[in-house]
Amino acid sequence: MSAEVEEASPEYVPITVEFSGGLEMLFSNERKLSLSIPRRDKDGQKANVAFLIDYLCQDCLKDPRKDLFVLDGSVRPGILVLINDADWELEGEEKYELQDNDNILFVSTLHGG
Amino acid sequence: MPPSPCHHCKTQSAKIRRPKDGSKLCVSCFTTAFETEIHHTITASSLFQRGERIAIGASGGKDSTVLASVLKTLNERHDYGLDLVLLSIDEGIRGYRDDSLETVKRNAVQYGMPLTILGYDELYGWTMDQVVEQVGKKGNCTYCGVFRRQALDRGAARLGVRHVVTGHNADDIAETVLMNLLRGDLPRLARTTSIVTSTPSAVASTDPNSRPHIKRSKPLKYAYEKEIVLYAHHKKLDYFSTECIYSPEAFRGTARSLIKSLERTRPSAILDIVRSGEDMAKLVPGNEEGCGGVCQGSVAVAEEEEGGCGSSKPGATGGYMEKMEEQLTLDREAVEKELEVEITSSSCASPGMNGAVPLPKSDKKTNNNTNNNHKKASKGQLLPSRRTGKQVVGFCKRPGCGAMTSQEICQACQLVEQLNKNRPKHAVEVVYEGEEKRDDGMLLHVTNGIAKSVLVD
Ligand SMILES: [Zn+2]
Numbered sequence: 054m055s056a057e058v059e060e061a062s063p064e065y066v067p068i069t070v071e072f073s074g075g076l077e078m079l080f081s082n083e084r085k086l087s088l089s090i091p092r093r094d095k096d097g098q099k100a101n102v103a104f105l106i107d108y109l110c111q112d113c114l115k116d117p118r119k120d121l122f123v124l125d126g127s128v129r130p131g132i133l134v135l136i137n138d139a140d141w142e143l144e145g146e147e148k149y150e151l152q153d154n155d156n157i158l159f160v161s162t163l164h165g166g
Numbered sequence: 167m168p169p170s171p172c173h174h175c176k177t178q179s180a181k182i183r184r185p186k187d188g189s190k191l192c193v194s195c196f197t198t199a200f201e202t203e204i205h206h207t208i209t210a211s212s213l214f215q216r217g218e219r220i221a222i223g224a225s226g227g228k229d230s231t232v233l234a235s236v237l238k239t240l241n242e243r244h245d246y247g248l249d250l251v252l253l254s255i256d257e258g259i260r261g262y263r264d265d266s267l268e269t270v271k272r273n274a275v276q277y278g279m280p281l282t283i284l285g286y287d288e289l290y291g292w293t294m295d296q297v298v299e300q301v302g303k304k305g306n307c308t309y310c311g312v313f314r315r316q317a318l319d320r321g322a323a324r325l326g327v328r329h330v331v332t333g334h335n336a337d338d339i340a341e342t343v344l345m346n347l348l349r350g351d352l353p354r355l356a357r358t359t360s361i362v363t364s365t366p367s368a369v370a371s372t373d374p375n376s377r378p379h380i381k382r383s384k385p386l387k388y389a390y391e392k393e394i395v396l397y398a399h400h401k402k403l404d405y406f407s408t409e410c411i412y413s414p415e416a417f418r419g420t421a422r423s424l425i426k427s428l429e430r431t432r433p434s435a436i437l438d439i440v441r442s443g444e445d446m447a448k449l450v451p452g453n454e455e456g457c458g459g460v461c462q463g464s465v466a467v468a469e470e471e472e473g474g475c476g477s478s479k480p481g482a483t484g485g486y487m488e489k490m491e492e493q494l495t496l497d498r499e500a501v502e503k504e505l506e507v508e509i510t511s512s513s514c515a516s517p518g519m520n521g522a523v524p525l526p527k528s529d530k531k532t533n534n535n536t537n538n539n540h541k542k543a544s545k546g547q548l549l550p551s552r553r554t555g556k557q558v559v560g561f562c563k564r565p566g567c568g569a570m571t572s573q574e575i576c577q578a579c580q581l582v583e584q585l586n587k588n589r590p591k592h593a594v595e596v597v598y599e600g601e602e603k604r605d606d607g608m609l610l611h612v613t614n615g616i617a618k619s620v621l622v623d
């Protein structure tokens with residue numbers, strides 16, 4: 054799946070990250086980001102969702118209320134994560150290793166209407 | 167990880183892991199299961215009657231949008247014969263409702279339901295912005311909550327609709343159960359777990375000031391917030407999310423965080439708390455949960471607590487509104503003590519159930535509020551206490567209100583009167599900008615309505 058879209062960079066995984074359910078408000082009202090994430094973290098491990106969350110916190114989350122996105126080192130309970138439209142609980146949660154052209158959606162259930 | 171197949175159809179790949187039982191379903195099996203369960207909730211509690219006109223309390227948010235969508239689907243699929251309409255309340259917070267009301271207007275078109283939008287100014291003579299101008303900028307949702315609680319009833323009465331459904335979900339109920347448990351407020355806990363609350367009353371007709379009483383129900387009571395959001399996502403429903411700019415009660419925010427953390431480690435916890443709440447309700451004397459809350463005498467007073475503004479963020483509070491909230495809490499605590507004593511001394515209370523307060527009324531040291539708190543609670547305090555076991559549910563004496571209340575005057579009317587007393591500070595303004603009457607009978611009251619484009623896909 055990854056090979057045919059574009060010859061992927063050896064160093065970066067191209068992925069799409071989306072925010073909805075009010076979470077976009079924390080990310081400068083961006084609902085969709087196209088990102089290139091380093092394939093491996095500094096320990097040489099393959100980039101997984103935990104790594105992505107860290108990356109988002111450092112590079113994309115400008116809002117000072119970071120605890121509305123992460124809490125105790127994980128995605129705040131009440132935020133759903135969908136990996137290619139599937140519940141991340143079916144995909145190994147934070148241990149899921151990012152693949153080229155993955156779509157990772159973060160949806161808040163915490164915001165009201 | 168290879169995609170796991172749907173537990174139900176065994177062909178499609180699973181996309182959803184259901185919190186209540188851990189089953190893995192594909193999108194279409196999930197959607198069907200979700201709808202079927204709501205259908206069962208509706209039929210098991212005989213929520214609707216054929217030909218009934220139902221107002222859906224619509225905010226444009228996920229819960230009410232999913233509720234409208236599912237009710238439309240089920241009404242057609244199972245031929246309920248319901249006449250569904252949308253009713254929205256505009257608190258009159260500049261900029262806050264613009265986008266959500268635009269969403270509701272689109273929903274009205276998408277679902278082919280007539281929509282009425284009523285502003286706090288029309289219902290109470292005050293917009294929330296004016297309230298805040300009057301009582302202080304920083305604050306919480308005390309007014310908003312008290313007004314909102316009654317707003318749907320008042321709105322429904324205007325529409326001649328006698329049944330309002332709201333989008334309260336299992337997480338909301340669990341949150342409220344937990345809050346009332348932590349406060350030791352079993353009577354309130356009992357009322358809020360009921361799927362039907364305010365009920366029609368025969369007493370209404372004897373009081374010339376009273377409105378017809380409005381039945382309230384919560385068809386999504388057993389639906390997880392997670393599944394509501396996933397349903398909306400997979401069905402690509404058009405909903406809007408926001409944070410109330412006036413922050414919610416901090417305690418509710420804490421309870422909500424706790425619920426969500428519990429869900430992470432034990433997903434079934436939310437429904438377990440709802441069920442526990444129902445079981446505890448059965449133990450509360452005077453609570454006739456058995457009749458579904460419909461029989462005379464079990465009328466749940468329209469002062470019950472429901473969700474705040476939906477934001478999880480405990481924000482800054484201060485000034486007048488914070489004092490108001492403190493007052494409300496003190497008042498509630500005073501009445502709580504009285505209630506506990508009543509429960510304890512009641513013959514049907516088992517000792518184990520309420521072991522915390524098995525004290526005689528004369529024990530002044532530990533129970534010094536008991537004997538005079540009723541007087542205290544009604545003696546010129548800003549907010550009246552809620553009903554105690556001994557009080558009789560009556561109707562608000564203010565002309566045109568007639569809300570169910572244990573007091574002479576309901577909370578909302580008291581707040582309005584308090585505000586009006588200080589009105590000189592505040593010039594009377596023209597509050598709503600327009601009123602659109604459309605050919606299809608849709609009546610749009612646009613309060614402070616600045617049309618803006620909406621972000622939702
Ligand atoms: Zn299936």
Ligand SMILES: [Zn+2]
Nearest residue numbers: 562567576579
């Ligand atoms: Zn009243």
